[in-house]
Amino acid sequence: MKKGILIVLGLVLLVLLAFTFASKNKPTALTGVVKTGGSTSVEKVMNSLIYQFQLYNRDVRIDYEMNGSGDGIKSTLSGLYEIGHSSRDLKTDGSESGLKAIPYAIDGIAIVVNKDNPVENLTKEELFGIYTGKITNWSDVGGKDALITVVSREQGSGTRSAFSETVGLDLKERPETAQVTSATITDSTGAVQTTVMQNPNAIGYMSFSDVDRDKVKTVSYNGVEISEETLRSDTYKLKRTFLMVVKEGAELSGSAQAFLDFVLSDEGQKIVAANNLIPVK
């Protein structure tokens, strides 16, 4: 009996010692404020990452202003933010050069239809036709004879802009690519799902992490079924990558660098996965 107690006590001591040494190894000397900002879509995951990081580094404050990917990138270029958050890729037209994008999470965009809808696959062209209002009947894309109810998100939504960008919709100054104005507009991922669940002829798009297969059916895009594997292997193309953006060649402050490292660390990536996103590592 006594031996057992001793062993247990010893183990507890060892564990305690391990913890004290481990915490000594953590960088605790970091201080200061890291200014970051940008995408609103990454709010949930970014807030949990920042929360956990600040638990380890109590003297560091990570500011995160939510003002959209565009502003995040712009303000990183101008030097206002050390780290910008973007839920879209950097533009390649030169307006956003001089920046380095660091991907840390992938969010798939699922095409969802009612569970009674027999359609299994839609191509990019078919989606474009449906969302611009040129294809109006399900029979044109291999379904039953019924009019399509297009469900979309409000303008400004990150999911909408990522979806539109991939499918080629909503291009500026090109009215033929504008989404059909009679589309039902909802203001959240959950509302898209509910609308599609209740309407047998509806089609919508939403964040893959929130899809509930008891309520809606996902449709393949260009012949590829959406899943964690196809997202990670880059075969399912309808997705968006969450990026951290920094200035190319600029020296980051210790705290900012530590935060970047933390997001890409095993623990950071676990937090990403816990927020229903696909980690990049």
Next chain:
Amino acid sequence: MKNCERFAKTTSLSKATSLEDISPKVKLERIMHIIFLCSGFICVVAVVLISLYMVISGLPVIREVGLKNFLFGTVWDPLNSTYGILPFVLSSLLATGCAVLVGGLFGLAVSVYLVFLAGQRVASMLRSLVQLLAGIPSVVYGLLGAMLIVPLVFRIQTFFGLPTSGSLLAAIFVLVIMILPTIISVSENALRAVPKQYMDGSYALGASKIQTILKVMIPSAKSGIASGLVLGVGRAIGETMAVMMVAGNASLLPELLKPARLLTVGISIEWAYSSGLHRQALQGIGLVLFVFIMLINVVLHRMLRRGGESGEK
């Protein structure tokens, strides 16, 4: 203003006498006076500040886009910086108008039943049920609308060969139910306030019960009933949540069986991700809505005053 001056005088007088001379009773009087005055003052300040804020935040977009383009533009496309809110305004007006028309007739019928026809027990039960209806949160109405009314409208839409979706009609249905309690209780009070002699007089002239109600009682209570309708308009035009859940929210010019976006929904649905001119445009919608509500209040005020005067005569 007069009250303020009077108050200033009493306080200056009170300063002349030292505090010990004042009995506790008088002291309490003064303290309570100040508390009531402050409450009133805070209320006025809040209204003034809100009005100022609405105007200041709503004007930039009108300056930028132009009042005519803003109010009468038919295209709402923030992506290409086109901000025309005519579809929202017309949808709001149509939805509110139809809802008040239907709800008004129905509500008036219910209140007539409550006042003249129902037995006492039935009436009191019905009355408490109506009051319960008034207490249900609007999101619950939206939920019921989305689950019961929208699928019903699907059938009508399929019949007419339209795509099934949330629609202006569904929004009107929900609004009718939501404004009923207001209309019923206000017009019930108005009908009850008609002097009993009117009814007796009508009976004495040989009129039947229904004739009496339609020709004597309702016309005598008309200003009260009208103010109930105006209150209903106020409630309907300001409703957001329930409407957003059933209306489909597309920025189209209003058609009964197609999705429509009302003014209130126009603001709330895009607020979260808006910035710059887009956000200012949403604030501009707020200003338009504010003006509508102000107009309704003025109309209501006039109506009540006129009602009061005719009552005194």
